[in-house]
Ligand SMILES: O=C(O)CCC(=O)C(=O)O
């Protein structure tokens with residue numbers, strides 16, 4: 335039955351259209367010219383000083399990044415991640431700005447994650463939405479459910495490499511200090527969108543820092 339394969343798809347479709355409407359009405363938001371997935375960018379979303387502060391927080395606590403499905407796939411993702419301090423003023427202000435832009439509820443989002451990619455580090459092709467037939471889904475379904483939107487801020491420009499590529503479409507986004515990249519992981523009907531497959535390409539020169547927030551269907555815990 336479709337309902338059990340894609341739980342909450344009606345609710346997720348409603349979330350998707352509310353965000354779409356809001357972003358479309360906002361002149362600071364640019365949509366990538368692509369019908370198959372909803373991908374948006376806002377340049378200068380975060381001030382350079384705040385980017386530097388977040389880089390400092392990430393550097394303080396970075397550890398090797400994990401993968402959601404716990405499969406033993408060494409080298410699938412070689413970046414470093416950190417749960418940055420949710421009580422930090424810069425982190426809270428950024429959370430608030432993302433919520434104000436999208437209209438999405440912060441209590442239905444994962445806490446902001448920082449990522450650092452040094453030279454040669456990357457994150458292979460993947461989806462941010464959860465595979466509801468996977469082993470991990472039981473856990474995720476009980477703590478917020480499916481991921482809806484991803485919001486990611488580039489904290490610095492990278493000398494070479496490090497783009498975010500939507501690999502099934504011709505979209506490659508180079509890191510730009512303070513830019514927000516935002517996309518709907520789902521289709522307008524609330525089901526996972528296979529066109530949203532993406533990868534963080536290897537950094538060739540320099541270091542890349544980003545912060546990411548994933549929104550969920552319900553309260554995240
Ligand atoms: O760092 C990037 O460019 C993408 C990261 C990403 O896709 C993720 O953390 O899920």
Ligand SMILES: [Fe+2]
Nearest residue numbers: 460461462532
């Ligand atoms: Fe991702």
